[in-house]
Amino acid sequence: MRRLIVLASMLLATSASWAQASLQERIKTIQADPAALQAAVDAGHKASFFCANCHGDKGISKSADVPNLAGQNPAYLLEQIRKFGSGERKDAFMQGLIKVLKDEDRVQIALFYAQTPVPPGAADSGQLARGKLLFDKLCARCHGEQARGNEMFPRLAGQRQPYLQTSITRYRDGTGIRNNQLMAIATSTLKDEDIRALSHYLTQLP
Ligand code: HEC
Ligand code: HEC
The missing domain is CATH 1.10.760.10 (Cytochrome c-like domain)
Known part of the structure; x- marks a missing residue:
């Protein structure tokens, strides 16, 4: 049985x-x-x-x-x-x-x-340099140099900043709300300040 x-x-x-x-x-x-x-x-x-x-x-x-x-x-x-x-x-x-x-x-x-266009969001300019550094090092190989994604990986450019911050934190913390092994690994070394910088950098990308 x-x-x-x-x-x-x-x-x-x-x-x-x-x-x-x-x-x-x-x-x-x-x-x-x-x-x-x-x-x-x-x-x-x-x-x-x-x-x-x-x-x-x-x-x-x-x-x-x-x-x-x-x-x-x-x-x-x-x-x-x-x-x-x-x-x-x-x-x-x-x-x-x-x-x-x-x-x-x-x-x-x-x-x-x-097929509807997404406008870039407003960001804290003080976060951008750190956000870009982290993105280029840890994220661009999957999400693309300009964070526009493809069939396999989501677009992040122009996404809402608070939503990005929450989502990245959820993957890192493994709260069970959202699980993905690739994202758990990619975010495991991030501190809260890193996540904030990344989310400000990503929201203002065209
Ligand atoms: C090895 C490939 C890979 C790397 C590296 C990677 N990601 Fe991802 N990412 C994914 C996949 C696959 C998904 C979709 C997972 C799912 O279905 O929940 C995703 C989803 C996301 C989402 C959710 C988007 C949405 O619209 O909800 C965010 C935000 C994100 N990634 C940010 C990042 C950041 C920031 C980094 C670098 C620290 C990063 N990713 C590195 C593969 C990757
Ligand atoms: C009551 C508000 C509400 C309505 C109505 C709603 N959504 Fe959502 N949707 C949300 C929220 C909140 C999230 C983010 C959940 C999270 O934090 O993971 C979301 C996430 C999504 C996502 C994931 C996006 C991403 O970047 O990963 C998709 C796709 C989606 N919704 C499609 C739809 C569709 C299609 C409909 C209509 C049938 C719909 N939603 C109606 C609130 C809503």
């Missing part, structure tokens, strides 16, 4: 990751066709009407603890939506909300936010 349960849960996990892989494929297929992309972006704008309450109409967030979604890589957005849905990433509002989204809504919303 135990074996059967283990087997059944393995099968379920595998089919869930297949389903996610095919959503990521769907993003690429749509992006390759300009007319399909435009239609998906328009549909994503409509489907995101409720998200706008917190993330803003164009993905520019309305409060300090809510991230901008504008300009973010669609593959990353889709993956975070999946993580909230599965409970791997924890947030009371997001976990509840995400359950109502159908697969096609998720794809369209990710494509919509990805």
